[in-house]
Amino acid sequence: MSAAATSSDTQGLSELIQSRSVIVCLGPGGVGKTTTAAAIAIAGAKLGLRVAVLTVDPARRLAEAMGLTPAKSPSNLEMKTEPHSDGGRGLGKAAGLDNEPRLIDGPWDGELWGVMLDVRATFDGLISEYAESDKQRDAILNNRLYQNLTTTLTGTNEYMAAERLRALHADDRFDLVILDTPPAHHAIDLLDSPGRLSRFVDHRVYRTVLSPKPGVFRAVTSAANMVVRAIGQVVGNTLLADAIAFFNDFQGMDQGFRDRAAEIDDILHSDETAYVLISSPRYQPLQASRWITGQLAERGRSVAAVVFNRMTPVFWPVDDGARWEGSADPLEQNLAELIRLRRAEEELVESALGDLFPDNKTAQKGRLRQILIEEKSTPVNDLGALADLSKSFL
Amino acid sequence: MNAADFLNAADFFAASRVLIVAGKGGVGKTTVGATLGIAAASVGLRTQLIELDGHSSLGSPFGLTELPYEEVEIQPATHSLSGRLSGRRITPDNALVEYLRDHGLKRIGGRLVKTGAIDVVSTAAPGIHDLLALGKIRALEQSGESDLIIVDAPAAGHALTFLRSPAGLADAVGDGPIHEQAEQVLEMLGDDRRCQVMLVTLPEETPVSEAIETAYSLEDDVGLKLAPLVVNGILSPIDGLGSALSALRGRTKEAKALRAAARYRQARREGQVEERDRLSGELPLNQIGLTQLPTAHLDEADIHVLAAQFNQQISQLVVDDDADIGTKS
Numbered sequence: 001m002s003a004a005a006t007s008s009d010t011q012g013l014s015e016l017i018q019s020r021s022v023i024v025c026l027g028p029g030g031v032g033k034t035t036t037a038a039a040i041a042i043a044g045a046k047l048g049l050r051v052a053v054l055t056v057d058p059a060r061r062l063a064e065a066m067g068l069t070p071a072k073s074p075s076n077l078e079m080k081t082e083p084h085s086d087g088g089r090g091l092g093k094a095a096g097l098d099n100e101p102r103l104i105d106g107p108w109d110g111e112l113w114g115v116m117l118d119v120r121a122t123f124d125g126l127i128s129e130y131a132e133s134d135k136q137r138d139a140i141l142n143n144r145l146y147q148n149l150t151t152t153l154t155g156t157n158e159y160m161a162a163e164r165l166r167a168l169h170a171d172d173r174f175d176l177v178i179l180d181t182p183p184a185h186h187a188i189d190l191l192d193s194p195g196r197l198s199r200f201v202d203h204r205v206y207r208t209v210l211s212p213k214p215g216v217f218r219a220v221t222s223a224a225n226m227v228v229r230a231i232g233q234v235v236g237n238t239l240l241a242d243a244i245a246f247f248n249d250f251q252g253m254d255q256g257f258r259d260r261a262a263e264i265d266d267i268l269h270s271d272e273t274a275y276v277l278i279s280s281p282r283y284q285p286l287q288a289s290r291w292i293t294g295q296l297a298e299r300g301r302s303v304a305a306v307v308f309n310r311m312t313p314v315f316w317p318v319d320d321g322a323r324w325e326g327s328a329d330p331l332e333q334n335l336a337e338l339i340r341l342r343r344a345e346e347e348l349v350e351s352a353l354g355d356l357f358p359d360n361k362t363a364q365k366g367r368l369r370q371i372l373i374e375e376k377s378t379p380v381n382d383l384g385a386l387a388d389l390s391k392s393f394l
Numbered sequence: 395m396n397a398a399d400f401l402n403a404a405d406f407f408a409a410s411r412v413l414i415v416a417g418k419g420g421v422g423k424t425t426v427g428a429t430l431g432i433a434a435a436s437v438g439l440r441t442q443l444i445e446l447d448g449h450s451s452l453g454s455p456f457g458l459t460e461l462p463y464e465e466v467e468i469q470p471a472t473h474s475l476s477g478r479l480s481g482r483r484i485t486p487d488n489a490l491v492e493y494l495r496d497h498g499l500k501r502i503g504g505r506l507v508k509t510g511a512i513d514v515v516s517t518a519a520p521g522i523h524d525l526l527a528l529g530k531i532r533a534l535e536q537s538g539e540s541d542l543i544i545v546d547a548p549a550a551g552h553a554l555t556f557l558r559s560p561a562g563l564a565d566a567v568g569d570g571p572i573h574e575q576a577e578q579v580l581e582m583l584g585d586d587r588r589c590q591v592m593l594v595t596l597p598e599e600t601p602v603s604e605a606i607e608t609a610y611s612l613e614d615d616v617g618l619k620l621a622p623l624v625v626n627g628i629l630s631p632i633d634g635l636g637s638a639l640s641a642l643r644g645r646t647k648e649a650k651a652l653r654a655a656a657r658y659r660q661a662r663r664e665g666q667v668e669e670r671d672r673l674s675g676e677l678p679l680n681q682i683g684l685t686q687l688p689t690a691h692l693d694e695a696d697i698h699v700l701a702a703q704f705n706q707q708i709s710q711l712v713v714d715d716d717a718d719i720g721t722k723s
Contacts, residue, residue, distance in 0.1 A: 028420065060603065235567060236567045239566065313654075331642060332652065335655040345690045378665060
């Protein structure tokens with residue numbers, strides 16, 4: 001336990017970091033999720049672990065600090081030159097450097113690796129891995145519906161993040177994988193996404209369309225056919241033809257995808273995986289946090305630790321703030337305002353914790369880790385500042 | 395150069411009927427949406443707030459949770475709020491079903507939703523949900539029931555996707571009802587007398603960088619007109635804090651606390667000023683600053699304070715005849 005502890009509830013995350021192999025960071029947008037994930041990863045490296053942190057959409061300065069540059073999407077052309085499938089590890093290779101872990105040097109005993117998610121490359125890699133022939137692979141990679149799928153099907157980003165997480169988890173270069181997720185309501189898709197593509201391609205509508213029996217498409221008796229035609233009416237027949245071609249091409253690959261989805265699901269539901277909620281002491285992010293926690297609970301998962309970023313620093317004991325109130329002196333006025341803000345934040349956090357974790361009252365206090373991080377007067381955007389921040393988690 | 399005029403808030407809000415509020419997650423977009431609603435209603439416009447899918451909660455400062463699909467009154471017209479403020483939530487599924495119903499495809503709509511085939515529709519034609527939400531907004535614009543429609547757009551990256559959807563679809567779909575809808579929405583988005591976008595950001599590095607990128611994308615790729623930009627969360631200055639700090643002597647507990655607190659505020663304010671300077675250097679848009687109120691949960695009274703700040707600053711913007719309101723003259 002470190003001197004950074006600011007309240008009796010704060011126990012750091014050392015135990016969590018050392019006992020789990022996956023930490024998923026969840027939270028609403030704009031609360032410093034990526035920064036926090038990176039700082040937790042550094043804490044892990046300081047504890048001697050070999051840690052990979054997978055980030056989804058880091059701000060440029062932070063990406064630079066971690067030795068990651070923004071990913072460029074490799075074209076399908078590049079893909080074709082790569083042999084597919086060597087047990088998942090080929091993914092990064094096929095995807096080019098940006099999807100590959102990079103070692104980040106720093107003053108720690110363990111290792112810190114940064115990985116930036118390249119959604120398209122990861123998905124292309126999966127297709128390459130499961131395609132039964134080059135022809136099948138190319139047909140899918142060039143299909144317009146497939147290309148749309150990677151950018152628009154709800155949960156595709158999350159699915160690919162989960163897939164990348166699986167590959168890193170299976171990689172014996174790493175003891176711990178930390179996942180920084182996209183904001184709030186997409187983060188929950190992470191849990192649902194692996195099954196989503198399977199459900200998508202399993203839909204009975206396509207079964208009908210893809211039925212090998214000739215003439216089925218013309219049969220008006222099937223409700224599914226009505227739906228297919230309805231889709232055609234809404235989106236036009238060109239797009240419908242693309243869709244039909246996609247599902248045709250996809251045949252034979254679905255079992256592979258289903259198996260992979262099950263594997264990812266196992267990791268996300270395993271006790272090796274911890275969920276850390278990251279939030280800030282403001283009404284809207286706390287509302288979003290309530291929602292996230294509820295969704296996790298519905299899926300049988302719970303939050304192991306909560307990090308509240310951007311707390312106004314404590315300059316004076318909050319319960320003794322009244323003595324500065326009402327002063328005309330600018331210094332006292334300033335202090336009074338900051339104390340008032342801090343008190344309001346603590347109240348909001350307290351009430352949110354009560355709602356978020358009703359079981360966590362007094363008796364079990366201490367089971368849930370809570371970490372309050374004070375707002376810095378300068379931004380955390382280099383490795384030194386991240387290393388400094390990591391002390392809060394040790 | 396023509397004679398300069400001061401803009402007044404009523405003119406600003408009446409300049410276009412649709413105002414889309416966009417910004418990165420966590421910048422207080424929803425707060426700004428609610429603030430604009432009160433600001434516009436207070437200068438006499440019948441104003442409607444629209445939240446889209448996600449976790450927007452425009453109604454929360456007014457004690458309302460999720461808004462319904464049908465319009466509800468948020469604040470009635472009173473002597474201090476001469477326009478009325480209403481709100482609604484447009485969800486993509488609702489908009490699609492309504493669209494299909496209005497186009498004689500009611501039975502199909504039900505089926506698409508029931509069978510989950512709606513996923514195929516939106517994957518085959520990406521952005522169709524967004525387009526239909528925008529189509530609904532356009533229909534409200536055309537109906538003239540409100541003087542101003544304020545839309546809380548999806549967070550930054552998604553806002554771009556959202557606003558690009560009509561152009562993408564107009565190309566992809568070829569013809570038919572969706573194509574027609576896309577063309578109509580494009581017409582609205584491209585006409586600054588009908589629609590403007592207001593970006594919201596915080597005076598911090600990442601939000602500022604993202605605002606700059608989003609602004610150029612919106613203007614260049616989507617052809618949208620940008621209104622003045624809102625910089626939210628500004629720490630207000632405390633008169634005399636600097637000189638009091640330099641004059642502060644002593645090593646008592648009290649003196650140390652006062653000193654640390656004053657330095658904290660000053661350092662953060664300096665950072666904020668730097669970021670606002672960078673923003674105005676890189677983006678030729680007027681800035682409206684809204685202060686960070688010393689509370690963790692804004693209520694109705696706070697929103698009125700921010701609305702007054704907004705209207706006061708809008709009325710200080712100088713526009714000449716040739717310049718846009720958003721662009722600095």
